[in-house]
Amino acid sequence: MAENARQAGASSDSAGPSEALVRFAEVQKSYDGISLVVKNLNLSIADGEFLTMLGPSGSGKTTCLMMLAGFETATHGHIYLDGVPINNVPPHKRDIGMVFQNYALFPHMTVAENLAFPLKVRKMGAAKVEERVNRALDMVQLGTFGGRRPGQLSGGQQQRVAVARALVFDPKLVLMDEPLGALDKQLREQMQYEIKHIHERLGITVVYVTHDQSEALTMSNRIAVFNDGIIQQLAPPSDLYERPDNSFVAQFIGENNKLTGKVTEVNVNACGVTLDSGEQVKALPVKINGVNSPTMLSLRPERVLLNPNESECDTTVLGTVEELIYLGDHIRTRMSVCGRDDFIVKVPNATERSELQPGNAVQIGWKLEDCRALDLPATD
Amino acid sequence: MLVGPLFLFILFTFFIPIGDMLFRSVENSIVTDILPRSTKLLADWDSTTNELPSEAVFAAMVADIKEGRKARTITRVGQRLNYEAPGMSSLFRSSARKTKRMKEGPYKPALIKAHKRWGKVETWKVIKQFIPKYTAGYFLAAVDAKQELNGDIVRLGDEKRIYIDLFWRTLRLSLIITALTLILGFPIAYLMAILPTKSSNLLLIFVLLPFWTSLLVRTTAWIALLQQQGVINELLVFVGLVGTDNRPQMIHNEFGAIVAMTHILLPFMVLPLFSVMKTIPKSYVRAAVSLGAHPWAAFWKVYFPGTIPGIGAGAILVFILAIGYYITPELVGGTTGTFISNRIAHHISSSLNWGLAAALGVILLGIVVALYLLYDKIVGIDNMKLG
Numbered sequence: 001m002a003e004n005a006r007q008a009g010a011s012s013d014s015a016g017p018s019e020a021l022v023r024f025a026e027v028q029k030s031y032d033g034i035s036l037v038v039k040n041l042n043l044s045i046a047d048g049e050f051l052t053m054l055g056p057s058g059s060g061k062t063t064c065l066m067m068l069a070g071f072e073t074a075t076h077g078h079i080y081l082d083g084v085p086i087n088n089v090p091p092h093k094r095d096i097g098m099v100f101q102n103y104a105l106f107p108h109m110t111v112a113e114n115l116a117f118p119l120k121v122r123k124m125g126a127a128k129v130e131e132r133v134n135r136a137l138d139m140v141q142l143g144t145f146g147g148r149r150p151g152q153l154s155g156g157q158q159q160r161v162a163v164a165r166a167l168v169f170d171p172k173l174v175l176m177d178e179p180l181g182a183l184d185k186q187l188r189e190q191m192q193y194e195i196k197h198i199h200e201r202l203g204i205t206v207v208y209v210t211h212d213q214s215e216a217l218t219m220s221n222r223i224a225v226f227n228d229g230i231i232q233q234l235a236p237p238s239d240l241y242e243r244p245d246n247s248f249v250a251q252f253i254g255e256n257n258k259l260t261g262k263v264t265e266v267n268v269n270a271c272g273v274t275l276d277s278g279e280q281v282k283a284l285p286v287k288i289n290g291v292n293s294p295t296m297l298s299l300r301p302e303r304v305l306l307n308p309n310e311s312e313c314d315t316t317v318l319g320t321v322e323e324l325i326y327l328g329d330h331i332r333t334r335m336s337v338c339g340r341d342d343f344i345v346k347v348p349n350a351t352e353r354s355e356l357q358p359g360n361a362v363q364i365g366w367k368l369e370d371c372r373a374l375d376l377p378a379t380d
Numbered sequence: 381m382l383v384g385p386l387f388l389f390i391l392f393t394f395f396i397p398i399g400d401m402l403f404r405s406v407e408n409s410i411v412t413d414i415l416p417r418s419t420k421l422l423a424d425w426d427s428t429t430n431e432l433p434s435e436a437v438f439a440a441m442v443a444d445i446k447e448g449r450k451a452r453t454i455t456r457v458g459q460r461l462n463y464e465a466p467g468m469s470s471l472f473r474s475s476a477r478k479t480k481r482m483k484e485g486p487y488k489p490a491l492i493k494a495h496k497r498w499g500k501v502e503t504w505k506v507i508k509q510f511i512p513k514y515t516a517g518y519f520l521a522a523v524d525a526k527q528e529l530n531g532d533i534v535r536l537g538d539e540k541r542i543y544i545d546l547f548w549r550t551l552r553l554s555l556i557i558t559a560l561t562l563i564l565g566f567p568i569a570y571l572m573a574i575l576p577t578k579s580s581n582l583l584l585i586f587v588l589l590p591f592w593t594s595l596l597v598r599t600t601a602w603i604a605l606l607q608q609q610g611v612i613n614e615l616l617v618f619v620g621l622v623g624t625d626n627r628p629q630m631i632h633n634e635f636g637a638i639v640a641m642t643h644i645l646l647p648f649m650v651l652p653l654f655s656v657m658k659t660i661p662k663s664y665v666r667a668a669v670s671l672g673a674h675p676w677a678a679f680w681k682v683y684f685p686g687t688i689p690g691i692g693a694g695a696i697l698v699f700i701l702a703i704g705y706y707i708t709p710e711l712v713g714g715t716t717g718t719f720i721s722n723r724i725a726h727h728i729s730s731s732l733n734w735g736l737a738a739a740l741g742v743i744l745l746g747i748v749v750a751l752y753l754l755y756d757k758i759v760g761i762d763n764m765k766l767g
Contacts, residue, residue, distance in 0.1 A: 092670070
């Protein structure tokens, strides 16, 4: 576990500490003085980056965000903003924009008054306030809604106002705490693009908290996967999906077939694993403890091939089709493989469909690098 | 059908009593009911000539009094007219005895002989004034005014004015009590809203505990605390703040009434405030702070406006309860801390002037309704939240 934290720290340090806008240095947080909610967090966020903190509820991601915003204090360690420690800076002096889960628009003010609020508390002149408010409203395509109350707007419109309000005073850093959680799926996807485009256009730094992995994959430059108060992996979306560092990340991000077994031999680029069902397979060693240690093999469903040529694959096994689910562009096939009956294969539509019938035996295979040998998950 | 029992209950315990009160405050059929013959003839009498009515009127009056004496109702008309002109009660009582011997006319000299007031035009004017079945007399009395015999409405002399001052005092004390409950209740409600559930439940119990205690116990407890030989005075003397000879009078006056009623009505302010504050998300203040507002500014500009529906509900509840409060001012109000309701109770149970009590009650009800409408106009009743 400590190894992971070091790894996260190392990869962010490679971005160069001079470029870091935000830096968490050995930050710990405990609410009750006994158990740590955040355990020794080291994280650097580069200027202009879109970083997502992703994790299940209770993983410490929101606590990290609240410490950055100043609503929670770190029990141990320091948080730097622009190189300056901000542990003792009260939240209203941090100049960090924030979008809340339920938008937190002030219901007794109009949209324009909501947007003018951060400007007025900064004692800005009336003419300038109006100009900035109008510009912010135009940015989120709500130019004519300034006179309305938040209660008169739809969820998506309220969301845009909340984003505009967090940006209207030109903060360098904007925090977003599951801002799209209350929207329906279609609107959520649309807003993901809008927020992403605003981020690209303004060049601001965004720290985004979500438990929705597709949202994280869509929007982020880098994703920090949280679990149990620790960053399990910090990587760009494609790395996270294709090269998970451990079994938690493999299972949390995307769909994952798992096969458990014991390591029999370890080389530099390959290891031999004897599955619980007895088969011998080869895998890429990623996180194993040497010979004889238990391991979980991770295989993405779309990387499993049906009836492969021997040359294409490093491993082939025989599976039995259990169930077919037609999904248009592909067919989700559940198979019994190596003693497990929850092995999923995504079969592209229009190829080899005919032989897929429940009960049929089919040869399947995969490449060595697609089968990653990881640690055993904590609970299985 | 299911609301039938409730409907009947409300009808009999709410609408009918209020309707009866409204009716009693203007109702005046007693004079014509008990003096049917004479009032019929008096209606044609021209009171402006300053001449006594004719022999026929006197004959009718004697007949009316005789019959009223038999029916034992004659003293009631005397009592009624006594509210307007002192002495009328004894006039009818003594005349009633003497009419027994009046067998035949002329009745005019006989009646005047029985009581000399029958020979005065004013006596007859008073009776004629109260012939109409409905009267504004009670309402005029309730605002310290009366109708002169010539029809002019005048204010009573300074020494006779009671009710206007009492109404003002009732309104003033109720406003003070409402303001005090708000000042004391707002921080409690705020604490209850922001503390973790465990501590806020404990606070809630402290707020509700007095609710579960008898009103009488709480009021008398204040007597024990505030009286001149009471806990607080003893403490002040002990600390040396006041001498033992000039202990401040803290009960049986305005001060005592305000203290006791503020305490008793406090939950009615705290509970609506709490229920409104509970619904204000914490993220509002956080959002305001993250946007750069100082925590005080965030509280004042963002949190406080959200509590206005609760303030409105609590204030209107406490004010309306205070304005009609009876038992506490009766026990601890003394002479300077009594409310209009104590006067109403006096007229209902002691002086038996139900018409005046009803008129005072109607005015009180009118004030409450007017304030309610005013509140609706300014704040909007839809904004009020009780829970």
